[in-house]
Amino acid sequence: MHTRRRTSTAATVLRSVLDNGPVARSTIARLTGLSPAAVTRQYAELADLGLLREVQERRVPRATVGRPHIPVDIDVDRFAVCGVHIAVPHTTLSLMDLRGRVLHQEREPHGERTPEAVFGRVLDRFPAFLEATRAGRTPLGIGLATGGWVDPERGLVVRHSQLGWRDVPAREALAPLGLPVHVESHSRALARAEQLFGDQRTRFSLVHLFVGNVVDAAIATGGTVHHGPRSASGDVAHLRLEGSTAECPCGRRGCLQATVSDRAVAERAARAGLIPEPSLPLLLDRAEHDSDARSLLRERARHVGRAAGLLLDVINPEVLVVTEAGVIGFPECLAEVRAQVGDRATDVVPTSFGRDVLSVAAGSVVLDAIYGSPLDLCA
């Protein structure tokens, strides 16, 4: 009991510094309601671990009476976290600091897409990537994020239909790298990242909708992301969309994923002769200067907005965060989603992480663990 209270006090102090740093210890006490003595004690423990440090840049004038209020901040130079994001076409390796900023990222298309081949490449690439980028920082762990059904407790990718993966022991696959491995669905990881490093209103409640090759949702209220039994929550791939006749591999028509996935939209663009082959990056480039390409993206955003409306009617969160390339790149796509959401009470925003979003998803799986129980670092 005592240990749990200590852990949660440490987490409270650490997150207060994350939000407000550089910040004086007396201010942390005021903001958190903890006693100044408790803050000083927790600061000392977190500084010993290397998570916090004093910031010396501000000179305290000599005339100041009493002890100088030297501000403290997150130590972003001592540690780093690593990310491995597995998408349908490629794997991204990333390195992030403790403020959730992406320091380095490196993407490689898959050769074969079997779990053995994909994880084999990660095991090959990772040591050199880490050595070339960490700049003296100690890595605290590896976050693995991917789409589909992911079970963090068992460290398992339960089902990823586009990759054709079932019950892949992802944590075990990365164990040879010798660092703690945390596994999570990319949609849930981004919901937590948004709460920690992004839009603070999402701390009350949010729905996160991830639309890429995979379409997933995540729901969070307070500081907790909903997992449900066996972590199966968030599968919205086969949500039925009014007005869509797209054929889905599940045998039905009008499923959300079959209508709006990167692949579906790129294939539509290729059939319309807008791009030579079905590739979302090509479509996004073309949309920069071509209104037909942008209309396709707007149409996709409309479908996404309709699906969002169904979720919002049930959940009514403070904020809907949309991670989708069109919404990230083109204000008119965001406007389409907002128009579909209409006068519901929820505000609609794009992800805070722009084009770094896959790297942030992966690294945040570790950062969430650190900010949740920082003292476990030395356990």
Ligand SMILES: [Zn+2]
């Ligand atoms: Zn379906």
